Amino acid sequence: NAGVTQTPKFRVLKTGQSMTLLCAQDMNHEYMYWYRQDPGMGLRLIHYSVGEGTTAKGEVPDGYNVSRLKKQNFLLGLESAAPSQTSVYFCASSYSGTYLYFGAGTRLSVL
Amino acid sequence: DAKTTQPNSMESNEEEPVHLPCNHSTISGTDYIHWYRQLPSQGPEYVIHGLTSNVNNRMASLAIAEDRKSSTLILHRATLRDAAVYYCILRDYGGAQKLVFGQGTRLTINP
Numbered sequence: 001n002a003g004v005t006q007t008p009k010f011r012v013l014k015t016g017q018s019m020t021l022l023c024a025q026d027m028n029h030e031y032m033y034w035y036r037q038d039p040g041m042g043l044r045l046i047h048y049s050v051g052e053g054t055t056a057k058g059e060v061p062d063g064y065n066v067s068r069l070k071k072q073n074f075l076l077g078l079e080s081a082a083p084s085q086t087s088v089y090f091c092a093s094s095y096s097g098t099y100l101y102f103g104a105g106t107r108l109s110v111l
Numbered sequence: 112d113a114k115t116t117q118p119n120s121m122e123s124n125e126e127e128p129v130h131l132p133c134n135h136s137t138i139s140g141t142d143y144i145h146w147y148r149q150l151p152s153q154g155p156e157y158v159i160h161g162l163t164s165n166v167n168n169r170m171a172s173l174a175i176a177e178d179r180k181s182s183t184l185i186l187h188r189a190t191l192r193d194a195a196v197y198y199c200i201l202r203d204y205g206g207a208q209k210l211v212f213g214q215g216t217r218l219t220i221n222p
Contacts, residue, residue, distance in 0.1 A: 004154075031208055042198065043155065043212040050208050059211060090154045097208035100147070102154025 002026050006091050006103035013081045013110045021076040021106050023091030031094040032074035034066060036087040043090060049074055081110045115199045120217040123189050131184040131216055133199030138179050143202045145210065146173065146184050148195040155198065194220045
C-alpha cells in the first residue's frame, strides 16, 4: 500500500518553463489537496478537489492549474514558472476531509 | 476561515509532559479543532481532533476550553521523536472540505 505518491521528488526549472506535478493515491479517497511550503513557513493551500472532475481554489491559486480527471490522480501544473514558485509542494488525500494523508513532497527550484 | 494563534516556538525536556497552546477566539459552532505535526523533511501527519469534549488517543490528548476559544495539545511524555512543528487548525464541517494551515509551533525536545 503506497499511500500518497508524488512525482517527481526534485526538479529544477528555468523561469518561463512549464511542468506538471503528479499526485497519486491508492486509498480510494474523494478529497485531494495541493499545498506549498516556503522555507520556515507553514503550508498554504493552492487548490483542492472534493471528487473526480471537480477542483476549487485555495489560498494561493495564482500561477497554478489543476486537474482531477481520475479519482486517484491530482495534477498540479505550472504554465510559466517564476522564481517565486520555488518551494516544496505537498499533496494530500482524504476520505472525508478529517484525516489528511500527505505525500513526501516535491522540491522545486525555479532559476 | 477562522484563524488560530500559536507561539512560534517552545522547548521541553525528554520524558516530560508538553502543553502546546492554541488560541482561536473567532471559532464558530461548526468548527472542529485539528492538530497536525510535521517532522523534519516530511509531510504533515494527523495527531488529533475534537469539537467540544477533551479527546485522547495513542499520540496525545486535546484539552478544549469550555468557551472553545482556546485549546491545548498535550504530549504526556515527550520523546526526541516528538520534535516537530505542530499546527492547530480549525475546520468548518459545514463549509468547504479543506484545511488551512497557519505558522505552527516549532517544538524542540532536549535530551
